[in-house]
Amino acid sequence: MGILRHLRWLKPLLASKFHICCNSQAAEVARQQLPRIYVTRRIPPEGAKILRQAGLCHIEQWDSDDPVPRSELLKKVAGIQGLYCLLTETIDAEVLDAAGSSLRVVSTMSVGYDHVSLDELKKRGIRLGYTPDVLTEAAAELTVALLLATSRRLMEAVDEAKSGGWGSWKPLWMCGYGLTGSTVGILGLGRIGKAVATRLKPFGVKKFLYTNSAPRPEMAAAIPAEFVPLEELARCSDFIIVCCALTPGTKGICNSRMFSQMKDTAIFINTSRGGVVNQDDLYQALANGRIAAAGLDVTVPEPLPTDHPLFKLKNCVILPHIASATWSTRNAMAVLAANNLLAGLTGDAMEKEVFL
Amino acid sequence: FFRPRRMRALLRAMEVFVTRRIPPAGLRTLSEAGGCAVRLWDSEEPVPRAELLAAVAGKQGLLCLLSDRVDRELLEAAGALKVISTMSVGFDHLDLHEIKKRGIRVGYTPDVLTDATAELSVALLLATCRRLPESAEEVKNGGWTTWKPLWMCGYGLSGSTVGIIGLGRIGQAVARRLKPFGVKKFLYTGSRPKTEIAAEFQAEFVPITRLAEEADFVVVTCALTPETQGICNKDFFSRMRKNAVFINTSRGAVVNQEDLYDALVNGQIAAAGLDVTTPEPLPTDHPLLSLKNCVILPHIGSATYTTRNTMSVLAANNLLAGLRGEPMPSELLL
DSSP: HHHHHHHGGGGGGGGGGHHHHHHHHHHHHHHSSSSSEEEOSOOHHHHHHHHHHOOOOOEOOSSSSSSOHHHHHHHTTOOOSSSEEEESSBBBHHHHHHHOTTTEEEEESSOOOTTBOOOOOOOTTEEOOOOOOOTTTHHHHHHHHHHHHTTTHHHHHHHHHTTOOOOOTTTTTTTTOOOOOEEEEEESSSSHHHHHHHHHHHGGGGEEEEOOOOOOOEEEEEETTTEEOHHHHHHHHSSEEEEEOOOOOTTBBSHHHHHSSSTTTTTTEOOOOOGGOOOOHHHHHHHHTSSSSEEEOOOSSSOOOOOOOOOOTTTEEOOOOOTBBHHHHHHHHHHHHHHHHHHHTOOOOSSSSEOO | OOHHHHHHHHHOEEEEOOOSOOOOOHHHHHHHHSSSSSEEOOHHHOOOOOOOHHTTOOOSEEEEOSOBBBBBHHHHHHHHOEEEEEEESSTTTBBBHHHHHOOOEOOOSSSSSHHHHHHHHHHHHHHHHHHHHHHHHHHHHHHOOOOOOTTTOOOOOOOEEEEEEEOSSSHHHHHHGGGGTOOEEEEEESSSOOOOHHHHTEEOOOOOHHHHHSSSSEEEOOOOOOTTTOSSSHHHHHHHHHEEEEEEOOOOOGGGGGHHHHHHHHTSEEEEEOOSSSSSSTTTTGGGGGGGGGGOOSSOOTTTTHHHHHHHHHHHHHHHHHHHOOOOOSSEOO
């Protein structure tokens, strides 16, 4: 199907069989010379346009809103030079072997790349493009939205309005915890973490703390935020927001030890990656009142099975990984990923490259 | 604080009626004042009208909530009121004309609830434009299958124009909170320009029609008055952009709900978020509750533990000051 789309420009030139034959032969030759790329999903229109209009590659695509099945992916990557993927595809040795030595560039439409094996790419000299910055604002905005929805009990309140639980105005009904005068702790003060802090400031936050593998004074100065060990972050924060990358160092770092150190009025927010949190420990902490509430945009797995215990809790808000989900952001991500891919094909500098 | 014996004696002669079980801090303030006899409707539920009319008879002070209508009927039933203290910043439930006629003073609770209410207004705006309740529902019902590029996309604040109807205390606090989200421009409308306040946001004073036409986000934070009643109506919504988001945390009656419903259903606007409705509570079969692009909250603007306790203390102190004939911490000048 992708092939036919690519050749639509031929239509006005078709005049005779001979013409068709000559032109399609020409097209065939041209096609054989163009590098081949595989796009693992139907991508937002502006990104698709960039790939098509560049005329630099022959595009094959899994033209669906649902992820490409693994077997199909392994089949289709054979002999490609460029792979345009999403965070739903695990790009490991198996995929890279299936692609073969022709593969020069992988471009992911995400800022996270925990789904990509950096070692395997590096071994094979394959370059990696990703999409930081263009999604920072949308992700920070959603993180604050989730924090407020959790601390001010919006989901519970919406349900009460629908179910008849809303009686008259009552002084202490549906009360939550406000940000005014609070201490906010950020686990992972990167681009998104800093943007979250900037947005929270005018809500009257008294103090910002952060924990990172090492201090980041240039990030922290603008807020300002104080660098503290994880234990102190847990003990002192009224709101803990997890914005770090998922790495071997951060995997499962939010566990029973951390939750036990937190205030019982504290709110826990994770919009980084599900793997940073030990979900069983989180469930226990919420069910036992060790912390007040939690809001998650990311889980393990995704989607979270609908019978998961976390759904039984009124004080746990779960969103389906929509941090970067605005129309303009997703289109911008698609465009950036497309441009990264094309740069990788032509051996040029990428706008946003993960240097391996 | 120094209370002469004379003052305590004065208070002891007074009787007040408190129309609801108010937060503990407020009740404590009343009892610690030592003196006035407090009759309390000790329930989470509103006092029935008949009970209210009977209880106010002969009382010098009334501490009420926004769910208690203080009109001519009640004032005549009361007869001896010196002060009415409402635990709210809104006073549309008080007939100020009738109250003023009788020389009764009024206390209310501005400022102490500004932060919580502005915070909730922004929470509601974000929940609406980023489709939080809708997507949380998809998570629960199995609609979430995988990460998809264009699934559950919403409208972000970055680069947007925000229009505020009523740039009062709460409106300003909302604007302050929205600024770092990358809002490109603030517009506002009201009875008159507020140049000094607006300067903080470079907000431009415009007629309501222009606000409707240009705003990506409309936030209503005005008081309910005869002038603002029903101003968000068919004409207003017809001028709005089809991707615009409408937020009301002021009073339900500022909005014509039938017109809002039509605008949402016909795609004239993208979505709406309401913390206030007509009536409250909104009946569960109301059409607005059936719309995916309409988020309705049960009037929780000021609902944080700290704020509600602070409001109750302020309301109690307003009441006591009124009984003593002293200046109130927050008096509504009539």
